[in-house]
Amino acid sequence: MEPIVFPKCKKCGLGDLVPLSDFGSQGAAVHFKAWVCTNPECGFNIKIRNGDVYLNEPINNGVAFANNRRNVPIS
Template sequence: MKCETGILLPLSDYGRDGAPIQYKAWVCANPDCGFNIRIDNGEVTFGRAIGQSYK
């Protein structure tokens, strides 16, 4: 993490067929930090900008 003060919180999602995906992403609990790790189609990315989803 960037801030070294927050904790990583796991986030879940649903797949295309509605199957639950546990721990798809982790985000820092410190809102000023913004650190995140995400798994998409087997690819691990981190540090992408976090924004509101309008789906």
């Protein structure tokens, strides 16, 4: 099996662009919803939301979100 080779980031030239997936509002998988540079100092990203393309939106740390999710009571 050959390793997957991701494209180099055209903005910084140091990181690779890696794909991210998500789930749509109806629960269906959305593959390659976003591409993000692996160089944290670069921050380049391109995302698709509701058919529109967004470039370089702010990238937030998911730790705060994960911590909030753990503190939500389950009924």
